[in-house]
Amino acid sequence: MRTLLTTLLAAALAVTAATPAHAEPAEPAAPTDDQVEAQGLAGRFDLPRRGWANDVLRSGTPERVGLDPAAIGTALDQVRQYTVPDASGHPLFSGAVTLLVHDGVVATHETAGWAVRYADATGTELPEADRVPMTPDTIFDLASISKLFTSIVVMQLQERGLLDLDAPVARYLPEFGVNGKDVITVRQLLTHTSGLEPWLPLWSRYPDVASRIKAVMDVAPKNKPGTVYTYSDLNLITLGVLGERLSGKKLDVLVREGITGPLQLDDTGYNPPAAKLDRIAATEFQTGRGLVRGVVHDENAWSLGGVAGHAGVFSTARDLATLGQAILNGGRYGHARILEPDTVRLMLTDFNQGFPGNAHGLGFELDQRWYMGALTSPKTAGHTGFTGTSLVLDPLSNSIAVLLTNRVHPTRTWGSINPARRAVANGLAQALAVRPRRGPTSWTPTTAGGTLTTPDLRTSGGRHTVSFSAFVDLDPADKVVLESSNDGSTWSDLKTLTGYGDRRWQRVELETEPAKLYRWRYVRGAGYGGRGAYVDAVRITDDHGLLVDGERDGLRADGWRSANR
Template sequence: MNPQLPRSPHYRGARRGTRTTGEGVTVRALLITALLAILVTTTPAHATASETGRHEADGEVAVQERRGRFDVVRRGWADDVLRSGRPESVGLDPGPIAGALDQVRRFTAPDASGHPLFAGAVTLLAHDGVVTTHEPTGWAVRYADAAGTELPEDRRVPMRADTIFDLASISKLFTSIVVVRRQELGQLDLDAPVARYLPEFGVNGKSAITVRQLLTHTSGLEPWLPLWSKYPDVPARLKAVLDVAPKNPPGSTYTYSDLNLITLGLLAHRLTGKPLDVLVREEITEPLGLRDTGYNPPADELDRVAATEFQAHRGLVRGQVHDENAWSLGGVAGHAGVFGTAADLAVLGQAILNGGEYRGRRILRPRTVELMLTDFNQGFPGNAHGLGFELDQRWYMGALTSPKAAGHTGFTGTTLVLDPLSGSIAVLLTNRVHPSRDWGSINPARRAVANGLAAALAVRPRHGRAAWTATTHLGTLTTATLTRSDRVRLRFDAFVDLDPGDRVVVQASNDGTSWRDLKVLAGYGARRWERVELATESATAFRWLYVKGEGYGGRGVYVDGVRVSDRHGVVVDAERDPGVLRADGWRSADR
């Protein structure tokens, strides 16, 4: 259980606007309850695909029907306050979550390289406002030097649920929120040149670069400059940022750049007269109650701060920002510098899922949040980006990925993933640069956590109690041999959420040996069941061939309600007789 997220005293199991009853329950309420019970018990176990699909497509599924499901998307903004609970309380399968946590723990042990993937971590998972997982593992301080000499165990600092991490580039989200608030308040136009508000920036070919291009990393600026080592003081470093010439024509390319966000931090300061750290405190952390989030942690909290790297010029970095450029700017910069806990980061994520509000305190209007989660980079495939948020990035969002999935990562080993379609949050905070930034990528851990939460969400069978799902890299699901083969029609329901490199092919055969393709199934990001009907002049068998590609995978493929008919009627009905399907690398699944 999460000690920082107790059950809210305002939470009574009902949504805002729903009145709960005390001792004086009315007769009318009892009658309504009884009627609902009758409807539930008399509804057929499996409504037709068209009936159920119509309600789900219209967003009419009740909260209790959508909760814990991957195959029914959430419509509109949430209205949740985070509170602790068990996975089962919101319909999640605890097994995949436990498996993901086991993987995170294993990553803190040495592997073939001789060292762990990271010294320690805190994992937080939430769904529908319930924090089901908040687990620390490993060490906040583990090493004595840059070579990786381990401290004696009694001198190490264990990771805690409330350990404070250097969030690194997740800081960019805080800067972005501050900037888009300026648009809300009428202080800037996102499509205006930055030089309108920050004239010093409009030199060396940058006069046309817009605020939106900085937010979406399409400004053409190079990724970074060695500010800390090449320039003598803060004024010289800031001037270097403002003077830099574009590497590419503005709007022509996507290049992830720290310089974009450093510039935005300066822009916000110029517009308001307040430094970035003050704006972040006044407009984000204080309204949301993020007590452990901010720049330059106070000295009396050092025992809770995770160590980062041993640097030749600084020694062990702990309690100061790891990024050298942000450090050289006093610890406050648009691209890095924010420290925080997993619990605080989850609250920020929930505020975004709520449309900019948390516990009655609004930091953004819903329309502004919508813009932050809108892909403005469709001209640069693979680099989907809203106003600050990265979108649709399977390399760290794993099976939670969809065109609506949003998040950010940080170089120190931090990750935030928001899944608006299921109302879910995945946070993985690690100190992977402790003791060295050269010990490898933690992307496998990022995906493991996201995949665990995605797998805990159910894909409910379309008919009856079970559907068929692929389980191996190469598998087939094959119908029994048909006794008649002329003018055959195949009908089934399919749920497909896979990496674009994976393939699911429906095939037909006249002899059971050679197969011809009828249809390739696709559905990445759609998260819904689809009815499929195929016809062929002749066939004695059908099969579903699943081939895993080289990508990161997805939630999976499910097939249900298989029926084969010819001109005389139904010849195969897998719901009545599951034995007519032969599975090799597929299994029967109830979620």
């Protein structure tokens, strides 16, 4: 034993001596793939993760990471259907690339429709032989997802000690501190609480790049800084200029040196080269510009030379997922680190709690059910782009949903693609399992107003104790209500379950006056929905003992079904 201890101690000392003094501090290790599998975490929605992941993307299948392929297939079918003309006479979008990741495994990377489909702005379709199909490596104009790249650049400068998030922007850009903007902070720009208006028509109102930037520097706030949330391109245009001023480098260089280069995002950047044009999805037919393809769609970014803080980045689904995984990893991807863990934590912290419904970190949007769907939680992060792009990062399940479309091809007037965004996020959420707490199955509602009812109870033993396990991940408009009745027609509310339940099963227990019947009633509201609700391990007792055991005694399901995940 002494010999073994001596050997181990010598080995430890040798490792310590070999570690350079400037080595990066060790971080708590995320579970390995084997540990994830051994601990039953893979493919689970009801076992939220804590801490950072440590994954590098690799190709695989839904089954490899415990996902339900049927749920993903349903989502992909919906995306494909959106590329088919509907009653309006046109599809929701020309084409799409969908990529879903769980635990670092690319579970699906599918295409639908066309990268180039139309001959003009009215929607005249090209002959099929002249169209360009979507491919997994199609390059898209990310539009406002570009704001994430600018935000990361700003946070990298903060890490280097070159700026203070709570300092006035005018400290670094004196020309910005006019017309009431002298108190606006860097943090307020990142969280869209600066009070600036959403945008200015820079491209049409001002003659050159210098005058367009000056217009942003000169603009007066629309609202008192810090009092309202207003999503504004001007915030990020300003941050792009700030980054250039502090570093002495152009924004595209900062993005290349600080993000795309270290992460080896070879298809990501501004103003893509002509050699890649055949792989780039077309966007809109614009007056004076014709078919916009391979050049940024946003007119203001175009007028600024294609490089701007609010728009201009092009990328593929795989590259964008790589950036997303780096964020889920706490700023590291493989051997490359682009941000420190504490910085990523700040970027994913809601600083807008005073503006309900507009949760926002430093650059990242948070908790936005309108496009994050059933993956939504207070920790879910992401961003969308006007051209039809979206990125959703779910730290609680170590999952990523990417949907890239060219929805503005041939025109921006054909409507919102938010239903498609939610369908993709919902598909990934539904593919993740909610496992029963007791026995082989639990109960989950399938229809609004559905009920799950106990058998008739015959009891003379005093008050009842009703206990059950519940999993609730619902839109705020939805609820599950436990009710009691003595005649089957008049029901009294006993307990209401709603909202976000921290993605964990909870044990509910309450004492009540004896009743003949108990039921769980699901009420579907007018919201976007959530992952759902589950009831399991039902037990009802009185002073004499057990009256109902849900695993043994039949529960009457109307609009509910048994589920094993």
